[in-house]
Amino acid sequence: MNFTKIVFYLVLFMLTSFAYAQNEEVLELQMEETLEIQDVQLETKYHYGNQIDVLTEKVNMLKLQQEKLRLEHIGKLLKLEQEKERLLLENKLYSAKNNNLLAEKIAIKKRLSLENDISNKQHKLTQIDLEQELDNLSIKNDIMEERNKYKQLEFEAELRELNFRKLKLDKQISERNKQREWNSQVNIPQNYSKEPFVDGKLTISDRKIILDGPIIFGTANYIVERINYFNNKNEEYPIFLVIGYCRGGSVMEGVRILKAMKNSIAPVYVVVKSFAASMAAIITTLAEHSYAYPDAIILHHQVWGYSKGNKTEQLENLRILEEWSDRVLSPIADKMGITLTELVEEMYENSSSGDWMEFADSAVKYSWVDDIVEDIRDNSVIQQPNTEMINPGETILASNNVDQKGNQFSILPKPRPFDVYHLYNPDNYYRY
Structure with a gap:
């Protein structure tokens, strides 16, 4: 392997190290690459001498950094696990609350439905009562109308009777007035005399x-x-x-x-x-x-x-x-x-x-x-x-x-x- 290849692998290692910080798969890949790099180091140590030592130190530094990143990654994973557990618990709590709310909503819905049913039944009963009362009023009105007709007939009969009595009284009064007028007069021819x-x-x-x-x-x-x-x-x-x-x-x-x-x-x-x-x-x-x-x-x-x-x-x-x-x-x-x-x-x-x-x-x-x-x-x-x-x-x-x-x-x-x-x-x- 030439130097360019070594640099390529170093860059690749750095990239893989960074990727390892993102997920475990990246870390495993970096480990494999590290082993390859070690092999490369062994090969390059033989050919390049001091340059290899320098690179070795850099590789060691990278390993330390990689370990640090791994540990940080593990810490982050732990935090993520804790956050995951917390979120799971919150999700369970929220789910429980939602279930409670849903149950309460269902209960309210059932209660409202029951109340609506009761109200509808009461409304129907009220409607029936009103219709019955309306029928009763209609019957009463019919009865009242018949009574009024009967009273009207009675009134007309009484009025006719009164008119008849009035005519009779008028006739009697007229006859009495005529009699009074007759009685108020001498009713004999006036007798005139030239020698009174x-x-x-x-x-x-x-x-x-x-x-x-x-x-x-x-x-x-x-x-x-x-x-x-x-x-x-x-x-x-x-x-x-x-x-x-x-x-x-x-x-x-x-x-x-x-x-x-x-x-x-x-x-x-x-x-x-x-x-x-x-x-x-x-x-x-x-x-x-x-x-x-x-x-x-x-x-x-x-x-x-x-x-x-x-x-x-x-x-x-x-x-x-x-x-x-x-x-x-x-x-x-x-x-x-x-x-x-x-x-x-x-x-x-x-x-x-x-x-x-x-x-x-x-x-x-x-x-x-x-x-x-x-x-x-x-x-x-x-x-x-x-x-x-x-x-x-x-x-x-x-x-x-x-x-x-x-x-x-x-x-x-x-x-x-x-x-x-x-x-x-x-x-x-x-x-x-």
């Missing part, structure tokens, strides 16, 4: 007009319209102006009433039942036909008025008052057969205040009233009376007030221009 005063008895028909309360604005319209109506209906039968209690009032309104009475084709009979004073007394006295109860009172006095302003204005008002007095009182004096002055004098002779009052049975001799009647029959009341129609003067009677002194009074409307009140008012009850 016979043997001291006066018969009043439904052709009558009521005069109660003061004569104020509107009273003339109320009376005149009715006089015209009765004339338009029949011009032969008498019209009755019935005075219950009237203190008098507006001269203008009273004169209109007198004109309507005078111009009426049908005769107008004035009937005094209680009290006729002032303008009402003038209407009674100047009527073509007048009647009164013997206890009725008729009162005449001068025209009553008021005045304010300066002297000229008051003189003008006095002139108007005198004019009215002449127009309404002169006819009274003429009927009595005396003058107006004599009438006024007699007023004060019979009363210090000039309020000449006479009962009707005494008033006859003064021509204040034509006839005294003891019996007045009112055939006009053929229906139950009501208060829907009232004389405007009656509203004054209803407006009662009390002053600061405790005296009762009623407010009269202010007379219109050139009008005065001819009103008996000794107690100052009527004020304006």
